[in-house]
Amino acid sequence: MSFWSMILAFSPWVAFKLLLQLPVQNELLLLKGAIVVAALICAYRAIKGLDKGIIAWGSGLFFLLSLIMVVGLTNIWYMKHLGLFSSGTLAALTWASIVQGKPFTLVYAKQKVAMQYWDSPGFIHKNYKISGAWGVSFSIGLIDAFVRQLYPEMPGYMSEIIDDGAMILAILYxxxxxxxPKEMMRTDSVDA
Structure with missing residues (x-):
């Protein structure tokens, strides 16, 4: 899974996060706009058949629900907990893919790796490790969002450092x- 594959896979989330950083006075309008853009990216990717995995479909459902709750209903309770819901969604989807025996990164890795390796223990093991790293990253984001709920006076930059730092580490990993090396793709069994 290359850097650009990751960016494309998480493009609705990347757009959502980046748009929320814009210096706009009307924060509600900014939030609604960011949700609309993210939902449109999800819809486009689904219509074009660009996404087939649990992250894509879960992201689509998350942004559809957010369209209803924030853009349609302006539900204040939902908006106050949006950080928990977004981080929780990504963490739950990632861990669910691992528990199901289909680490979410397999979908993206198969786009870059020859078919002969798809069932190799080394390839599958590598994807469990990568998906696990993302699961840890998203779980850190969830814990961070929960702490922000408990301590709203915590400076925003601290939260961003924690959340972004965990994602940067997951990207680097x-x-x-x-x-x-190609030896990782061997077809014999893999020791943990």
Whole structure:
């Protein structure tokens, strides 16, 4: 899974997060706009058949629900807990993919790896490790969002450092493992 594959896979979330950083006075309008853009990206990717995995479909459902709750209903309770819901969605989807025996990164890795390796223990093991790193990253984001709920006076930059730092580490780990030698793709069993 390359850096750009990750960006594309999480493009609704990347757009959502980046748009929320814009210096706009009307924060509600900004939030609604960011949700609309993210939902449109999900819809476009689904219509074009660009996404087939649990992250894509879960993201689509999350942003559809957010369209209803924030854009349609302006539900204040939902908006106050949006950080928990977004981080929780990503963490739950990632861990669910691992528990199901289909780490979410397999969908993206198969786009870059020859079909002969798809069932190899090394390839599958590598994807469990990468998906696990993302699960840890999203779980850190969830814990961070929960702490923000408990301590709203906590400076926003601290939360961003924690959340972004966990994602940067997951990206670096993914990039490192994706460049691992071909021996990692062996077809015999893999020791943990």
């Amino acid at each position: 993914t990039t490192h493992l994706s460049k691992a």
